Amino acid sequence: MIQAKGIAAHSAKTPLSPYSFERRDPKEHDVVIDIKFCGICHSDIHQARDEWGGSVFPMVPGHEIAGVVRSIGSKVTKYKIGDHVGVGCFVDSCRTCEHCQQELNQYCLEGNTATYNSVERDGKTRTQGGYSNVIVTDENYVLRIPPSIPLDHAAPLLCAGITLYSPLMHWKAEPGKKVAIMGLGGLGHMGVKIAKALGAEVTVLSHSEKKREDALKMGAHHFLSTHDKTVFQKYANTFDLIINTVSSADIEMHHYFGLLKLDATLVSVGAPDKPLSISPFPLIMMRRNYAGSVIGSIKETQEMLDFCAKHNITPEIEVIAPEQVNKAYERVLKSDVRYRFVMDMGKL
Ligand code: NAP
Numbered sequence: 001m002i003q004a005k006g007i008a009a010h011s012a013k014t015p016l017s018p019y020s021f022e023r024r025d026p027k028e029h030d031v032v033i034d035i036k037f038c039g040i041c042h043s044d045i046h047q048a049r050d051e052w053g054g055s056v057f058p059m060v061p062g063h064e065i066a067g068v069v070r071s072i073g074s075k076v077t078k079y080k081i082g083d084h085v086g087v088g089c090f091v092d093s094c095r096t097c098e099h100c101q102q103e104l105n106q107y108c109l110e111g112n113t114a115t116y117n118s119v120e121r122d123g124k125t126r127t128q129g130g131y132s133n134v135i136v137t138d139e140n141y142v143l144r145i146p147p148s149i150p151l152d153h154a155a156p157l158l159c160a161g162i163t164l165y166s167p168l169m170h171w172k173a174e175p176g177k178k179v180a181i182m183g184l185g186g187l188g189h190m191g192v193k194i195a196k197a198l199g200a201e202v203t204v205l206s207h208s209e210k211k212r213e214d215a216l217k218m219g220a221h222h223f224l225s226t227h228d229k230t231v232f233q234k235y236a237n238t239f240d241l242i243i244n245t246v247s248s249a250d251i252e253m254h255h256y257f258g259l260l261k262l263d264a265t266l267v268s269v270g271a272p273d274k275p276l277s278i279s280p281f282p283l284i285m286m287r288r289n290y291a292g293s294v295i296g297s298i299k300e301t302q303e304m305l306d307f308c309a310k311h312n313i314t315p316e317i318e319v320i321a322p323e324q325v326n327k328a329y330e331r332v333l334k335s336d337v338r339y340r341f342v343m344d345m346g347k348l
Pocket residue numbers: 040041042043044046159160163182183184185186187188205206207208211245246247248250251268269270271272293294295332333335337339
């Protein structure tokens with residue numbers, strides 16, 4: 001076994017604290033990765049606090065993992081020692097169902113194996129995530145980080161980046177399309193940058209005025225504070241696509257549906273702990289669509305990394321030491337992150 005150090009949630013109600021545990025010895029197709037940086041996603045907070053239910057402790061969160069290959073199993077062909085690699089939100093899937101066969105393994109019909117708070121396909125071993133110094137992952141679920149993206153900036157792409165790239169591609173953000181992003185946090189700010197690079201006209205819908213300047217600097221064409229409710233009348237029937245990244249259920253969805261054009265779509269990627277309250281009327285009246293989307297496939301995640309390298313897209317990050325994780329969680333909850341915390345796991 002490989003000795004690992006990490007930071008774990010030991011219960012839903014206590015702060016995260018240091019934790020020692022073991023990773024498996026590499027199997028034939030495994031890559032052992034020295035983790036250099038790990039992003040803090042709001043999903044980590046939801047799960048560390050058991051807001052979605054089903055959390056098992058101790059839990060080492062973290063699914064925005066960037067590092068360097070330490071060693072490889074005997075049959076690994078995709079990576080060699082020293083390569084810059086990443087691990088995102090899942091580390092395995094059934095590989096045989098219709099969706100896995102179609103390179104849609106994020107939608108594995110048997111359920112993919114999440115990077116943490118999940119069980120390996122042996123049905124026994126629990127997975128532990130990237131708030132750690134080392135991880136062992138099958139080469140087929142490892143991503144190659146392009147040389148032009150520094151590892152600290154690469155980390156948030158593994159979840160925040162792909163979670164926006166996938167719906168923006170699927171619903172065709174492109175020149176001539178008006179795209180709005182709800183919530184300018186870790187996910188939202190990647191949405192702005194990627195949608196802009198795809199050629200769409202991008203609007204940020206934020207719940208205060210505070211982030212206006214940042215949003216415009218990031219490349220958004222327009223910024224609307226939804227604190228001012230008149231925007232919902234002024235911009236009714238405007239957008240071709242809206243992506244909702246808001247982490248809270250405390251939003252009046254009917255207002256946002258009203259911003260969509262005829263036949264247009266609002267996609268929720270934000271995953272609040274409570275159900276959203278939805279009236280069907282604004283959907284009915286303009287034949288609008290409401291949809292959801294989860295991360296992206298391994299193939300698409302690689303595509304996204306290469307796209308970001310090509311278009312010089314990197315997240316706005318604040319690098320912190322792992323011991324600051326609890327303070328960082330509090331700041332994320334107050335929407336006081338500009339725009340992703342990334343932990344330097346070398347300081348563990
Ligand atoms: P984050 O950095 O905390 O960003 C969330 C943003 O939501 C905030 O910055 C804020 O933006 C807005 N917001 C927060 N509270 C609000 C409120 N009460 N009313 C209105 N707006 C509010 O979180 P994140 O890491 O981007 O994650 C966002 C959500 O996506 C989380 O629920 C997470 O679990 C989920 N997620 C889903 C997937 C997926 O595959 N579907 C993947 C990763 C994460 P403004 O200040 O601009 O309003």
